[in-house]
Amino acid sequence: MLSLTKIILNNNQIHSQLERNIFSGIKHHSELIASLISGGLIITAWLFTSSLSEFMWITIHLAAFTIGGFAKAKQGILDTFNNKTLNVELLMILAAIGSATIGYWAEGAILIFIFSLSGALETYTLQKSERDLSALLKLQPDTALRINDGEETVVLIEDLIIGDSLLIKPGERVAADGIITTGRSTVDESALTGESIPVEKSIGDHVYAGTINKSGRLTMEVTTEASQSFVQKIMALVQHAQNEKSPSQLFIERFESIYVKSVLTLVGMMIVLPYFLWGWSFTDTIYRAMILLVVASPCALVAAITPATLSTISNGARQGILFKSGVFIENLAHVKAIAFDKTGTLTMGTPKVTDFLVKPGEAKEEIMKKIKEIETGSSHPLAEAIVQYAETYETPEQTIEINEMIEETGIGIRAVVNQESWAIGNQKIVKTGQQDNWFEEAVIQLTTEAKTLVFVTRQDEVIAILALKDQIRQDTIEAIRAFKASGIHTVMLTGDHKKTAQAIANEIKIDQYIANCMPDDKVHALKELQSKYTSVMMIGDGINDAPALATADIGVAMGAGTDVAIETADIILIKNKLEKMSHAHKLSNRMNRIIKQNVFFSISVILVLIVSNLLQVINLPLGVIGHEGSTILVILNGLRMLK
Numbered sequence: 001m002l003s004l005t006k007i008i009l010n011n012n013q014i015h016s017q018l019e020r021n022i023f024s025g026i027k028h029h030s031e032l033i034a035s036l037i038s039g040g041l042i043i044t045a046w047l048f049t050s051s052l053s054e055f056m057w058i059t060i061h062l063a064a065f066t067i068g069g070f071a072k073a074k075q076g077i078l079d080t081f082n083n084k085t086l087n088v089e090l091l092m093i094l095a096a097i098g099s100a101t102i103g104y105w106a107e108g109a110i111l112i113f114i115f116s117l118s119g120a121l122e123t124y125t126l127q128k129s130e131r132d133l134s135a136l137l138k139l140q141p142d143t144a145l146r147i148n149d150g151e152e153t154v155v156l157i158e159d160l161i162i163g164d165s166l167l168i169k170p171g172e173r174v175a176a177d178g179i180i181t182t183g184r185s186t187v188d189e190s191a192l193t194g195e196s197i198p199v200e201k202s203i204g205d206h207v208y209a210g211t212i213n214k215s216g217r218l219t220m221e222v223t224t225e226a227s228q229s230f231v232q233k234i235m236a237l238v239q240h241a242q243n244e245k246s247p248s249q250l251f252i253e254r255f256e257s258i259y260v261k262s263v264l265t266l267v268g269m270m271i272v273l274p275y276f277l278w279g280w281s282f283t284d285t286i287y288r289a290m291i292l293l294v295v296a297s298p299c300a301l302v303a304a305i306t307p308a309t310l311s312t313i314s315n316g317a318r319q320g321i322l323f324k325s326g327v328f329i330e331n332l333a334h335v336k337a338i339a340f341d342k343t344g345t346l347t348m349g350t351p352k353v354t355d356f357l358v359k360p361g362e363a364k365e366e367i368m369k370k371i372k373e374i375e376t377g378s379s380h381p382l383a384e385a386i387v388q389y390a391e392t393y394e395t396p397e398q399t400i401e402i403n404e405m406i407e408e409t410g411i412g413i414r415a416v417v418n419q420e421s422w423a424i425g426n427q428k429i430v431k432t433g434q435q436d437n438w439f440e441e442a443v444i445q446l447t448t449e450a451k452t453l454v455f456v457t458r459q460d461e462v463i464a465i466l467a468l469k470d471q472i473r474q475d476t477i478e479a480i481r482a483f484k485a486s487g488i489h490t491v492m493l494t495g496d497h498k499k500t501a502q503a504i505a506n507e508i509k510i511d512q513y514i515a516n517c518m519p520d521d522k523v524h525a526l527k528e529l530q531s532k533y534t535s536v537m538m539i540g541d542g543i544n545d546a547p548a549l550a551t552a553d554i555g556v557a558m559g560a561g562t563d564v565a566i567e568t569a570d571i572i573l574i575k576n577k578l579e580k581m582s583h584a585h586k587l588s589n590r591m592n593r594i595i596k597q598n599v600f601f602s603i604s605v606i607l608v609l610i611v612s613n614l615l616q617v618i619n620l621p622l623g624v625i626g627h628e629g630s631t632i633l634v635i636l637n638g639l640r641m642l643k
Contacts, residue, residue, distance in 0.1 A: 031120040032120040035120050038067050041063055044060060065108065069092075069096065069116060144157060147167050147219065160225075162224070167218075272285075304598035304602055312587055319583060320559070328571055331535065336489065337535075339491045340493065346508060353389035355451070359463045371424060373417070374415050374422060412454075413425060422458055423456070424457075425455060446467045479577075484511065535554075546568045601630065
């Protein structure tokens with residue numbers, strides 16, 4: 001009996017879900033469905049014209065009017081009352097009604113059908129962007145497994161607080177942003193970053209809501225409220241971008257109201273003047289006025305920008321490029337110079353050992369073992385990189401006794417190892433006047449390569465040198481090359497000294513570098529660039545980059561950067577790849593090109609149709625097809641930005 005009850009409940013749930021899906025689908029495609037029904041009624045009336053009475057023929061077309069035009073008529077009337085401005089929708093409704101009043105029911109219905117179809121295409125563009133947001137929303141699970149005093153409890157995401165401990169089992173999605181406290185695993189971050197290869201994660205590493213734990217069990221500490229998670233921030237940014245309008249969009253909207261008033265004035269003159277001046281019949285004047293009302297309407301011009309902009313925002317979001325506004329997409333194509341922060345932007349921000357030199361005659365593996373033991377207890381930022389490098393060596397099995405370990409700020413670390421005095425640090429630990437300066441030439445060479453040197457001494461004698469360098473991002477050189485090929489001047493801003501900056505600038509082949517930059521120096525440098533290049537973009541990731549990001553015409557933050565940088569920036573690269581910025585620049589150029597095509601095409605069609613109407617060489621059906629067909633073509637051209 002219990003099993004039967006479960007089956008019934010499951011079936012009910014399935015039917016309820018199906019009903020929700022069906023109603024959701026109808027709601028999302030209501031404009032398209034209404035448009036297709038309107039078109040179907042027009043075709044029905046045309047097929048059965050000979051067998052239909054005049055009353056039925058008019059009734060079918062009236063139904064096509066009502067079903068196809070309801071949504072646009074409602075939108076036009078509400079916008080007129082709310083914004084106190086006339087709009088294109090009203091022109092179309094007036095044109096359709098005017099056509100019907102002089103007996104052209106079929107033409108008016110066709111006008112409504114094509115107008116509603118173009119509206120459905122615009123709605124599709126917006127809904128496509130919304131679906132991208134919905135996909136992001138689905139990344140974050142509804143519940144999490146919270147651990148409290150060893151007891152596991154399922155809680156809602158919104159009930160989580162900072163400091164909660166969560167268990168993430170293999171195959172589960174991470175429920176919140178946080179830091180791993182126990183365990184080791186690989187995490188699939190492709191939904192957020194687009195990277196198909198799972199990332200190794202262990203204690204101390206950050207994990208983000210919506211990513212998938214692939215293998216081991218992890219426990220994590222929540223560090224961010226659910227409403228402020230990385231996924232939620234992405235959604236907020238994309239939503240803001242959809243609502244923010246570019247200068248071109250704002251101009252078209254201001255122009256629309258003036259243009260509609262001008263068209264209505266011309267139509268009024270068209271109804272009166274030809275009748276009295278040129279002897280046209282009243283029917284002809286009304287007919288030509290209705291054609292003018294149709295063909296002069298700026299539908300295609302109004303649709304020239306928004307679909308292309310929304311499609312570009314959607315395209316960018318899928319590629320890991322978040323535009324905070326259509327303004328920045330449009331202006332990106334006009335950038336003449338780009339300033340880059342070095343650490344974390346051009347480079348990985350994490351130094352690695354590149355060279356390990358040992359005094360001739362010394363045992364390399366034994367020295368490395370002692371270095372590892374000493375650096376394991378150090379808090380110096382370079383210690384972790386040295387320990388990681390040491391783990392790649394097969395060091396001998398031997399007992400090491402370390403005593404009297406002391407860290408000296410700005411110098412290094414000293415320790416007594418097996419009754420011998422050892423030191424690891426910068427050049428300040430090197431005693432002057434050493435008899436064997438075997439390392440001098442190596443130091444000169446490594447310094448010119450912009451590497452940080454760590455000296456190892458035993459009994460005050462240098463026996464080894466470690467060279468470390470912040471690694472250039474794999475895509476940095478390609479991105480710089482792409483920007484330069486586009487005629488954009490590239491500049492590196494760094495706090496490093498001149499010699500280091502010069503070495504990195506030579507390696508990545510950047511046009512210009514400015515060294516020893518403090519935050520205010522970066523702002524000053526940007527203002528100088530703006531005076532020379534007009535439109536300047538800044539790309540950075542740190543708190544110290546925020547003033548420069550705010551100063552630049554367009555600020556770009558790396559997704560792994562600080563919250564301050566992300567909040568200040570206009571564009572965010574989720575994937576931390578500069579090549580994506582090159583892709584964004586191409587998107588901007590392509591979008592602007594498509595918008596120009598749309599504007600030129602729509603104005604040309606309007607002018608040709610107006611002149612043809614004045615010369616009486618087109619009829620209402622051709623006017624409807626020419627005008628509304630151009631609108632559909634403009635929208636479809638804008639939708640190309642989705643690919």
